Amino acid sequence: MAINYASKYAQKIDEKFARESMTSAAVNNDYDFVGVKTVNVYSVPTAEMNDYSVSGTSRYGTPQEIENTVQEMTMTRDRSFTFTIDRGTYNDTQMSNAAGAALQRQIREVVVPEIDKYRFGKICEGAKTTVTGKVTKANAYDAFLTGATTLIENNVPLVGSCAFVSSDFYKNIKEDSSFIRNGDMSQEILIKGQVGTIDGIPLIVVPKSYFPENVEFIITNQAATTSPVKLSEYKIHDNPPGINGWLVEGRVYYDAFVLENKKSAIYVFKTAE
Template identity: 25%
Template sequence: MPNSIEFAKRFMPSIDKIYKGASVTQGMDAASQPDFTGVDEVKVLKVSTTGLGDYSRQNGYPKGDITAAWETMKLTEERGKEISIDRLDNEQTLGLTFGAVTGDFMRTQVIPELDAYRFAKYAAAAGQKADAAALTKDTILAAIDEASRAMDEKEVPGEGRILYINSDLKPLLNQAVARQWGSDNGISNQLAGYNGMSIVYVPKTRFYSGLTMNDGSTNWGYAKGPDAADINFMMIYPQAIFQVVKFSLPKVFTPDENQEKDAWKFQFREYHDAFVYENKADGVYVHAKPTT
C-alpha cells in the first residue's frame, strides 16, 4: 500500500485541475502578490497628491502636498474539513472511492465557497452600486452600458474589465442581442464578450451580496446571508481587488497511519481572504436584485 506522501502526490494534480476548471474567480488572481509568509496581514501604501497650480515667474512653483497612508489587509478566513473512508470500502472499489470523494469535495464544496466569499466581499466594498432592480431582455444591455459609463466617469481603465453575470440571466442576454445567422454547421448564441469585456457566467448559488459562513458545529459550508441580495452582474477591474490563498493543503493518512480508526483520512485546510483596495473601489460595480 502506498505511503501517505505518495498517495497525496497522486491526488493533488486532480485537485488542482478541478480548481482551475471550476473556479470563476481564479482569472483575477494577481500575477504578483504581497508576501503573507509568517504573518496574517500586510500593509499597502496609499499615496495621493494635489493637482497642478499656476507657475509664477516671481515665486516659482506652487507648493503641493503628498498624502500617504497605510491600508491594512488582514486574512480572516481559515476553513477546514476532515473526511474518512473505511479501508475496506476503498479497497473493494480499487481505490476509486477515496479519489472520488475527495475530488467531489473540492468541486462541490471548496471551490463554490471560495468564489461565493470573494463575490460577497467585493459586493460589500464596491465603490459603485446600482439601484436594485430585476432585469429583462429589454433592460439588461442598458444596465450593463450604464455600469460601463459609470466606470468611465470615474476614469477606471477600460482594458481588462471583466463582466460577471448571473447564469440565470444568460438567456435574457442572448435574447437581447440581435444576430444574423449564416450557414454554419454549428450555432452558438452564447456571448463570450461584450464591448471589449470578457463575460464570465457565475452560478447563482455563488453570487450573493452577503454570506453566512457556517462553522461546522450544526451546519457546514456557506449560505446566503439573511439580508443579502442575489447579484445580477458585477463589473470588475481586476487591479481594484486583491484575492489571496495563503494556505491550501490536503493531508492524506493511510489506515496504518490513522490512529483513530481503520480508514483513510483526508484533511483539508485553507487560509484565504479577498479585498477591494480603498483607493480603487470605483473599479467594482455591482447590480443586484431587490431583496424580498
C-alpha cells in the same frame, strides 16, 4: 502516523483551483501571503498640478503634505474538512491515488464554490458604485452599458475587466433587441463559465446562488480585488484509533480584499427588493 501532503499537492491544487473557479478572472495574487496572515498595503496620494510662475517664492505652487494610507489585510477564513477511507475499499498502492482524487473532488465540489461565493460577497461589499433597478429584456443592454461607461469615467481600463451576470440577466440581454442589433457575443471562450463578450468585456454566467441577494450583475477589474488561497495542511492518518483505514484531514486559508484605492473599479447592479 500522519503524513502531511500539503506541499505535494499544493501546486496541482493551485492550478486546478484556477481552472475550476469562476472568480479567478475577478481577482489578483499581487500580494505575497506566504508564511504570514497579514499584509499591509500602502497607498500614496497624488498632488494637484499647478501653473508654473516665473516670479515669487513658490513658483511651483503651494506644497501639499501627502500622507500614506495603510490598508491592513488579514486572512480570516480558516476552514477545514475531514473524511475517512476504509481499508476494505483500497489497498495501500491505490490509497495514494485515492487521496489525490479525493482532494481534487473536495476542492472542485466544495472548496471552490465556497470561495467563489465569498469573493462575490466581498466584491459587492467593496464596490464604489451599487445601482438598484429593474432589468427587463427591454433595458438589459442599456443597464450593462451604463455600468461599463461608469468604469470608463472612473478611469478604469476595460482591459482586465470582466462581467459576472446572473442567469436571469443573461436571458434578458439575449432577448434585448438593442443588444441583438448592436451587441457583440463573440465566442472566444477563455475564462471558466464565459459565454462570450459584450463590447470586449468577457461575460461569465453565474448561478444566482453564488451572488449576494438581489445582485443581477457585477463588472469589475481584476486589479481591484486580491484573494489569497493556501492549502496549509492535507494529512492522511494510517489506521487511527477506531478506523481500519485512513483518516483524511485538510485545512485551507483564504480571504478576499478590495483595495481601498481601487473600489471605483467595481460596479454592481441589484434588483429592487
